Amino acid sequence: MTYLAKPRLHHPSLPTNALGFTRRDYEGPVSTLCAGCGHDSISAAIIQAFFELATPPHRVAKLSGIGCSSKTPSYFLGQSHGFNSVHGRMPSVLTGANLANRDLIYLGVSGDGDSASIGLGQFAHVLRRGVNMTYIVENNGVYGLTKGQFSATADKGSKSKRGAANEDEPIDLVMLALTLGATFVARGFSGDKGQLVPLIKAAVQHKGAAFLDVISPCVAFNNHPGSTKSYDYVRAHNETVNFLDYMPDREPIVADVAPGSLQTVPLHDGGSIRLRRLDADYDPGDKVAAMAYLEARRAQGEVVTGLLYLDASDFDLHDAQNTIAAPLNALGDPDLVPGNGVLGKLNASLR
Ligand SMILES: Cc1ncc(C[n+]2csc(CCOP(=O)(O)OP(=O)(O)O)c2C)c(N)n1
């Protein structure tokens, strides 16, 4: 993989956070994703969130699977720990790392293919076990990296770039996360940074399994009329068949949705995304009501965004397993090699 290094110099009066770091200190190398890809906007929101949180970069561990979305941890938090794992296997690697060292802040980054297809089992178990992490799915409804096959989150009836309709029911990862016991569930849109940055900050600060589904349009393979996860505008009047390999310079559409309002974000190719931000009376503590609300709006073709569910009970896998608080690499011989006496007692307790 090639990386384009960013110039080290920056303006001396860039704002600094409580640690004296600038936003640049939370960046990575220049992204090699397609210009206008929603995933880059999410990376920018993550950088902004950690800068605003004034998190020491060395305290963050970012883990991912395989896909364009899973490549993105290369492009943010360049001074943090990183592990790019196997397709759909990030959750088990993250779980292991978390069990070995609870002192780090865990950020799992995945795609809809990575989490809703090959990794669906891992997705389910990492949420139901309450691993303390922020799990972000950059959801574009396609396998971007392998050139645009429908993913399991593609809406029924939505059309591929070649015009084929998806006949399968979609997996709604938010509904799944609610069912599986995630204690923080939210949905954002890569084009609404004003909403996304606070959601990321809140998820990072939540103890337990925090899940964030971010609709993140793929400008290369899912930006045509008939797609429900697109903001493409450049080729509004072109033939779809010409989209195959051309990567125009595109700017993401930015939607700023007032609380309680429904807004249609026009796609310049004739489609649209409708966003509803939850109104002030919405109770994110009522899971059953949240699920009913989401299902009703989904039937209307709307995409509900915001903090959808919060259980602030502060319980995670370590509490359930009663694990030792110290990171395993900080344990010395007295803990790791307690001697024959302790072994004898343990064996006796098992007889
Ligand atoms: C075990 C395995 N199966 C299949 C692949 C091929 N593959 C690579 S990325 C990918 C899908 C990625 O889709 P998604 O997670 O939605 O990420 P996106 O590129 O859309 O961001 C697939 C099927 C692989 N790398 N490994």
Ligand code: SF4
């Ligand atoms: S193929 Fe799609 S998901 Fe991948 S970088 Fe390009 S626009 Fe983004």
Ligand SMILES: [Mg+2]
């Ligand atoms: Mg995808």
